[in-house]
Amino acid sequence: MGHSKFDGTGRYSKMFAQLEAKNEGAFIPFVMIGDPDKETSLDIIRTLVKAGADGLELGIPYSDPIADGPTIQKASIRALNNGIKPQDCMDIIAEIRKEFADIPIGLLLYSNLVLARGMNTFYAEAESAGVDSILIADVPIREVAPFAQIASAHNIQQILIAPPNASDETLASLGELSTGYTYLLGRAGVTGTETEVDIPASALINKLDAYGVAPPVLGFGISKPAQVQAAIDAGAAGAISGSATVNIIEANIDNKEALTEALSDFVKTMKSATKRA
């Protein structure tokens, strides 16, 4: 796993380097910021970090999330119904950053929230809140240039997606433009545990490496430790689990103690599957 192009000083580079030294991959849970409310959400994110998450992927709730399945849609609705605004999300991130200086924090959201704030202002606010990367679910490589330019001016890494159907042209663009990490889609469709991940062949991951693509982290349909293990064994730099994490929140929404315990157990179990063979 030599991603020399990405040996930098950013939090992602450091995280990947440290994990490589320990012969481990990254486990990165996703939750919707403000789900179900501001205070609980802060506690949820703290729990994820304390239980051993290597990085965080955090969503800003949006009314029309076309890349998300029912679980994450419901998380958005819970947060929106509680009046969560993008500004509240930035406040929560800033709080988390104060408590945890080193953990890479990625934002995952939809383009209209960035446009409505003003692209430059949005990235500037994300930078001062302590965000390391931004992935915009409905901005493909073909539309990313103006976003990536502003991101780089604000020391934020614009995350790109490698779909399972990526053409060589797409892989070449990824090689040229990807920063931080690459969100490798484990399958077609939308987020959710309803359809399981297809673990990509090592051949695809080697190909990404050959094109000089930022370290691939596998997402979509990952809910079990065995899937994390398989992703790492296939050469992925890590795995992201969103809907499975959010399902735990939904299932324990009325019992904070049980929620903390269940989330903590989940992260520990998933993390323990990141050891390289």
Next chain:
Amino acid sequence: MNKLDTKFGDFGGMYVPELLIPALDQLEQAFLDAKEDPAFNEEFLSLLKDYAGRPTSMTLTRNLVSNPKVKLYLKREDLLHGGAHKTNQVLGQALLTKRMGKTEVIAETGAGQHGVATALACALLGLKARIYMGAKDVERQSPNVFRMRLMGATVIPVDSGSGTLKDAVNEAMRDWSANYETAHYLLGTAAGPHPFPTIVREYHRMIGEETRRQIMEKEGRLPDAVVACVGGGSNAIGMFADFIDEPSVKLIGVEPAGKGIHTKEHGATICKGSKGILHGAFTFIMQDEVGQIEESYSVSAGLDYPAVGPQHAYLHDIGRAEYFAVTDTEALNAFQLLAKKEGIIPALESSHALAHAINMAEEAEDDSIIVVNLSGRGDKDLSHVINILGDSI
């Protein structure tokens, strides 16, 4: 990279998940190949003529306008098979589906008109259709749900979000991201990501081309204005396309003002919305101050959409087309007026265009020729209008 322009000025683009880019590229290529293929064009034209009933008539109104200086013509898309202009482009996209070797069609529908058009084309061409429809709309539009099912389509009610058209579009796009290898997303209006706005315009442009031919035959000159309603904007762009390069022809789009554009209950995205991204395109949309999409509203379900086709946003921006808004009440008046004066029951959508055109006609000081695109017939709206107007007729 794309072979066609993906944007109209700043508007349009392909703001979709990376996964959908190959499917959109494949569609663009199929559209371009089909354009050069005489067999494709022959089949499309023959379906339009022998199955759908093109060309549609052009009717000079006899009693509707009192101003003697004005001739108000109706382009009769209401006479097309299916009851609205929608059938044109659905036949085109259904043929493209087959050309791409796909066997299934995904579609969204609000009032059910695009769903019905999709269902009929799929029945005819042997494609399997599944149509997403907001749960509230399924309840409100039960005759159209029955029509779709009768023609073999599966109707899937969408509960998520607000349970209306925008949520049906979201769900159709989610389905497409999982099934693009076997299924085509047959988008119903000139909105969405490239290449849909271009394909839908090209497969509706015969509306304007026929209008030009028919008006030249009858009047020996081009009209002074063409008027069409705008929700997503497909019938309007079909009417406008052939006249964009004729500066003497005013292009007038009419948006739904609902209960008034000073209220929150309207769908006038160009007149009252702001720039943003929805369903794959940068255009005018209805949103709150942080960018969450707001619900639109109109008495006419076909205009009830919180975004608009990107080419309309562009035509507005450069001042080539003008957009106005007409309230529910004004549209309902025009609906009744056309029925009483001309013996034609228009769709509530088209009644918006008609209401504005009648005002233009009555105010005109010079000799003028105005053509309204009567995009659909009003049979589908009868129970809705009975509920609103009751015994007052």
